[in-house]
Amino acid sequence: MYAKQLIKRTFGTVSPKFPESTVAGLYKRAVAENHYQDAVRFGSQKINWTLREFDRYSSAFAFGLLESGYARGDKLVLWADQTNSAELLVAQMGAFKAGVQIVTFDEKESIDAVDQTLRDSGARGFLFSPQTVVSQDANHHSVTRQTFLQKLMPELHGLYPGDELALKAYPHLKQIIQLGHHTIRGVIKFKDAMVYANPNLSNFEIPTNQSGDAAFSAYQNGKEVASFTSGDLVQEASNLWSAHFKQGDSATPVFISVDLETPLGLASFLANNAHGRKVSLKTQQSTTIVTDQELVEIEAPASKKAEFAELTQSVTKIVVAGNKRVSASSLFANARDFTTINPYTLQ
Numbered sequence: 001m002y003a004k005q006l007i008k009r010t011f012g013t014v015s016p017k018f019p020e021s022t023v024a025g026l027y028k029r030a031v032a033e034n035h036y037q038d039a040v041r042f043g044s045q046k047i048n049w050t051l052r053e054f055d056r057y058s059s060a061f062a063f064g065l066l067e068s069g070y071a072r073g074d075k076l077v078l079w080a081d082q083t084n085s086a087e088l089l090v091a092q093m094g095a096f097k098a099g100v101q102i103v104t105f106d107e108k109e110s111i112d113a114v115d116q117t118l119r120d121s122g123a124r125g126f127l128f129s130p131q132t133v134v135s136q137d138a139n140h141h142s143v144t145r146q147t148f149l150q151k152l153m154p155e156l157h158g159l160y161p162g163d164e165l166a167l168k169a170y171p172h173l174k175q176i177i178q179l180g181h182h183t184i185r186g187v188i189k190f191k192d193a194m195v196y197a198n199p200n201l202s203n204f205e206i207p208t209n210q211s212g213d214a215a216f217s218a219y220q221n222g223k224e225v226a227s228f229t230s231g232d233l234v235q236e237a238s239n240l241w242s243a244h245f246k247q248g249d250s251a252t253p254v255f256i257s258v259d260l261e262t263p264l265g266l267a268s269f270l271a272n273n274a275h276g277r278k279v280s281l282k283t284q285q286s287t288t289i290v291t292d293q294e295l296v297e298i299e300a301p302a303s304k305k306a307e308f309a310e311l312t313q314s315v316t317k318i319v320v321a322g323n324k325r326v327s328a329s330s331l332f333a334n335a336r337d338f339t340t341i342n343p344y345t346l347q
Contacts, residue, residue: 022209022230023096026237026274031055039273041253042086043282051273054090056196059206061094063195065125066204068175072099073214074124077117078261079108079145081129084179085281087190088260089269091127091177096215096230099207100125104261105219106344109134111148115169116222118152122172127190130180146184149176156186216263218344226263226344236263236346237271244319244339245272248288252314253278255286257295258321264290264343268319285314289332293322293340296329309333 014032018025030037035052042048049057065076076095080088095102103121107113118126130146137143150156153167156176165174165186176187183189199206211231218226228236245254245268254272256279258265268290272279280286296318300308308331315332321343329335341347 017206017208018097019209019211021211021234022213023215023233023270024093024209024230026234026270027051027055027093030274030276034276037276038253038278040086040089040269040278041280041282041284043280044083045086047086049086054093054273057090057194058093059097060194060196061090062097062206063197063202063204064193065094065098065100066206067195068125068193070098070100070124072207073101074099075101075103075121075217076125076127077103077105077121077123079105079114079126079128080179080261081132082259082281084129085260087127087179089266092260092266096213097206097209099209099213101214101217103217103219107221111152113219113222114148115152117219118170118173120219120222120224121217124172125175125177126173127177128179130178130182130184130187146178146180149184149187153186156184159186216266218263220344226346228263233263233267233270236267237274240267240319241271241275244317245277245288246275248277248317250277252286252288253280253284255280255283255289255291255315257281257289257291258343259292262321262343263346264319264321264341267346283311287314288317288319289315290319291321293320293324293326296320296322296326296332296338299330 014028018028020026020029031051037051039049039051039054092102103123105113105117128145132145133142135143155167167173177190177193178184178187179190213230215230215233216228217224256268269279312332313334315335317337318335320326320340322340325340326338
């Protein structure tokens, strides 16, 4: 007990703005206990962050939202590709710190789903991956998420840097953030949404987080299927830790390949980081993984079985994002412990 208290004094204390009953407060507690702890590895992006680094980047996004006019209760719709996992997690934690609610939807390749989610949610902000290919047109040209966006919002073509959004179909929408590298009219880049502010010198102040703050809303088939307060997410993360992650080998990271825009993906990340266990979006001899049902049920090609067996041999426990019970996997032949959880309702 004394050692733990000494560590807390060494690394600092948690601001009263972030009670431990909130998502940001739970994470801030972990940072205070050991900010040098490895937090997460994003394999495809070749990024490895400590708890402190992730906390810093998410705070920069929070201040960016505040300086852009967001207030407690405003909403930010996410439509990001998993190749942008680092930005996706930063945006979610940053939004929670700023009191902004995250909104996600399941039908990523449907222009109607994008439209309906933006209309129904009344979101102030929209964050998306412009380069993601959705389909091919009749001339075999790629149709991307940027194509969808510009079709839904033709007014963007006439905007210049600094112009305010005034969209007829979405009068509430005041900011669009992209995760690409090329300039898009009416849209800002993710790096420009970050503000690395000293809280003591900034003209903007992060609101005191509350467990009752609306934090996350998920849509499927045009309807809201799940909503969570900040306190709800903390409780769900605690439940996941106790039931699925606490007993594993803490020296190995938990591999998460499930969509990070789902409550299950987010809560799994939070559960492990809050207790000092690293999360990886790349297999690193993990014994525990969180993945989609489709991957668990896939049959490894005969020519690749030996290769896949070597890659997955360490996996013994799988949290399956889906609705159907699973008891065995050809791909993860050594896994014996399977638990299926709805990725949206966490039931």
